Amino acid sequence: MDITDFYETFFEEAEELLADMERHLLELDVDDPDSEQLNAIFRAAHSIKGGAGTFGFDVLQKTTHLFENLLDHARNGELALRRDIVDTFLETKDMLNDQLDAYRNGDEPDQEAFERICKILQQLALEEIGKGLEAAGGDMPQPDAGAKSEPPSQPAEPETGAEASGDPAAGTGASNDGRRVVALLGVGEKDRELLVEELGQLGEVIEHHGDEKRYEVVMESTVSDDDIEAVMCFIIDAEQLEIRAPGKPGERPATGDAAGDEEKAAQEAEPAATPKGAAGAASDEPPPASEAKGDGKPKPAAKSTDKPKAKAKAGSESTSIRVSVDKVDQIINLVGELIITQSMLDQTVSELEGPANGNLVNGMSLLQRNARDLQESVMSIRMIPMDFVFSRFPRVVRETAGKLGKEIELVTEGAATELDKSLTERIIDPLTHLVRNSLDHGIEPPEVREAAGKPRTGKLTLSAKHQGGNIIIEVIDDGAGLNREKLLEKARESGLNVSDTMSDDDVWQLIFAPGFSTAKEVTDVSGRGVGMDVVKRNIQGMGGSVQIMSKPGEGTTIRIVLPLTLAILDGMSIKVGSEMFILPLSAVLESLQPAKEDIYAMAGDDVVLKVRDEYLPVVAVHEALDVADARTELTETIAVIVQGEGRRYALLVDDLVGQQQVVVKNLETNYRKVPGVSAATILGDGSVALILDITGLHRLSRQKKEARRPKSATRSLESVTDNEMETSS
Structure with a gap:
């Protein structure tokens, strides 16, 4: 059997486990952590470690082994969580992601990054675990030179075996005076020095000698063997450590519990097993706290095998399958x-x-x-579901708000709303930029909000909902809103063609201009003037559009409109000359026969159509796409009112053929990019019809008009007011 056949399954499952791990870490209350969440995080690391060991992914296995040990201490109450410790755990999770990607691409993970994260985890363990052990077992006095420490009082435990005899050293590798020998097997000189130093923190080192093959440290300590082993295993593996009472080398006293020795021997089957709970390494469930501490009897084998059988029977009919x-x-x-x-x-x-x-x-x-x-x-x-996308943002908001010194509450709505998988993957990057932009430019610092009578904590809402054949995704903040005058001033400085008569919607769209930024200084969050134009371009590439609504002092809403899928769409067939085209039905608002009194000629050859007191730019499809034999008299055509990027246009066509469902074929992949066209489809008679891009068609029409007219006559239609339109009529 070729084990590489199972690589992809492992990679996918590991990605899901890491995503769950991040979600639980972000939800953790460091002051009162939920034991179930800690167990879930531990199980995720444990499962990844087991799979990594099976497939020979050594770096991934070693990293998760260290991480798992820390998590084990956290869930046993020996590691007091803080925000910075959770941040370290999140950084470790990111490193695991990077290592997973490296193995997936057939590469070796970054060795320098691996050594760095291992050093961070080891340092955290050495600094914090001792504090946790003191908190759990009382004060741990450091013995004076030549003095013998009294064993600390321990909670009452059931008396079994040698422990019932009253011998305080029974069940451990220590003698009656707390003396034991700690042997380090196959440990280099640098690590030996560090380990001896750490042992000195746990008791008094009497002597130490040996070589790289076997190095023995004789010490006196009130700390249990399990706790010494737990600290040491952040630097070396469990099989490189041996703790015994003074006596013959390699000899370990009987503990009165043969099952404990069997557990120790069983660890050899999995070198990376958690030293404090080998039983937990043999399954995907975390071991009970008593077994993890090494002070409880394992359950009889018959009982431990009954439960898995019952589970297998209950879940014999799987409710899902994994398909490529x-x-x-x-x-x-x-x-x-x-x-x-x-x-x-x-x-x-x-x-x-x-x-x-x-x-x-x-x-x-x-x-x-x-x-x-x-x-x-x-x-x-x-x-x-959109939860696949939204689940990425608690981490983004947490880190960005921390950098900016802001207090942010993230709210998600409509996480169950569904979207095509290909679109969810492509929308993550644009949405991330919009979220970071709202946090940086939208929501004010706490003191500014407080001075304005707002809560110190800003609110950022991510919402998703279906509307017809589209999905509406909104990024809403309760910040200061967009400043019209500031945007216009910056636009003039950037050389953009703007005027004071522009509508608010057009002014808001200025933030999508290439290189446009109102940031006073460049930071690692924003301010370089790149990104928003790419956001708009990427969303348009998915057949969507971006709209902006803003109110000064109340906040800003950025709305993304996307089709539910790019594979099949409902369209309206139109005819121009002898050519057939398809309009996305979701973009079509209405159609009408233009009347002469509703048509207004503007400067040059621009034309607008008045529809219920609204003046719409007219786009003649035959002119934009150079279609021959089309109707040129405006009153003989049909005006299809469509909407794109929040604006309305009147498309002039010859005939409306009807509505039909069409299969979208990528034109750029099979041919090349065509201006004004988003894709193509095959009609019932076998002919090819182009699917029109509303915004691209309007842009193409204007470009052709600009090219035909003299430069002195060039005038922006967007700058024309309603009064001018009335005058020109």
């Missing part, structure tokens, strides 16, 4: 081809006449309905 995304994409492509074939047959049947074809027509109607149900079912497989 490539396989799902292949099914979606086949369903798309089926829909195209069904459209071809439907068009052929529609041309047949006579009652003899009634059964065929009924059969085609049934096929059409079944094909649509099949398409919706297959598409639902690719739909995943």
Whole structure:
């Protein structure tokens, strides 16, 4: 059996475990940590360590081994959590992600980064575990030279075996006076020096000698063997450590509990097992606290095997399966081809006449309905909840707010709203930039908010909801809002063509101009003038648009409108000349026949159409796309009112053919990028129709008009006021 066949499964499961780990770490209350959350974090690290050891991913295994030990102390109450310790845990989780990615790409993880994180974890253990042990077992007085320490009082435990005899050293490797020998096996000189120094913190070192193969330290201490072992195993592995009473080298006294020795021997089967709970290393469940401390009897084997059998029986019918995304994409492509074939047959049947074809027509109607149900079912497989996206942002908000010195409350709404998997992966980066921008520029510092009569803690809301065939994602902050005058001033300094008569919506859109930034200084959060233009471009590349709403002193809302999927869409077929085009149905608002009195000519050859007291830019599709034999008289065309990027346009077409479901084919992949066109599809008669990009079509139309007119006559349509329109009529 080739074990590499299981690599991808391990990588996917490890990613899910790391995501769960981060979520639990961010939700932890450091003052009163939830034991279930700590156990869940421990289990995640333990599972990853086990898989890494199985597949030979040594660096990943060693890192998770150190991390798991710290988590074990935290869940046993021996490590008092603080915010900075949780930050270290989050940093470790990020390092585990990097190591996982390296192995996934067939590379070795960064050795320098690995050594750095190991040093951080070891240092944290050596500094904090001793404090936790003192807190758990009372004061730990350091013995004076030549003096013998009295054993500290311990909580009453059930008396078993040698412990019932009243011997205080029974059950440990220590003699009656607390003296024991700690042997270090195969430990280099540098680590030996560090370990001897740490042993000196746990008691009095009497003498030490030996070589790299075996180095023995004789010491007196009131600390238990388990606690000495726990501290040492942050630097060396469990099999490199041996603790015994003074006597023959390698000899360890009987503890009165043979099962404990069997547990120790069982650790050899998994070198990276947690030294304080080998039983926990043999399963995905954390060992009980008593077993982890080494002071409780393991359960009989018969009982430990009964439970897994019961679980296996209850879960014999799995409710889910793991399927490759490539396989799902292949099914979606086949369903798309089926829909195209069904459209071809439907068009052929529609041309047949006579009652003899009634059964065929009924059969085609049934096929059409079944094909649509099949398409919706297959598409639902690719739909995943927005929680996949939103779960990334508690960490982003926590770290960014910390850098900015702000207090932020993050609220998520509509996390169960579903979106196509390909879109969720592509929306994460743009959304991250918008969130960081809101935290930096939107929400004020606590003292400024307090002076303005607001709560010190700012509120950032991420919401998602369905609207028709689209999903609406909003980033809402309760900050100071956008400053119109400041934006216009900065735009003029940047050489942008602006005017004081611009609408608020147009002014807000200025923040998406390339290189535009109102930050007074560059920080590692923002201020370089890059990013917002890329955000808009990426969202447009997904067939979406960005809208901005803002009120001074109340906050800003950035709204992203995306199609639910990029594979299949509902469209409206339009005809221009002899060419057929598709408009996304979600962008179509209405259609009408233009009346002469509603058409207004502007400077140059610009034309606007008045629709219920609103003046809309007119885009003649035949002019923008150079279509021959199209109607040129405006009153003979049909105006389709569409919306793109929060603005409305009037598209002039020859005819409306009808609504239909079309399969989206990527034009850029199969041909090249075409201005004004977002994709293509195959119609029922086998011909290719282009799917129009509303905003791109308007941009293309303006570019062609600008190229035709003299420069002196160039005038921005956006700067024309309603009064000027009335005058020109």
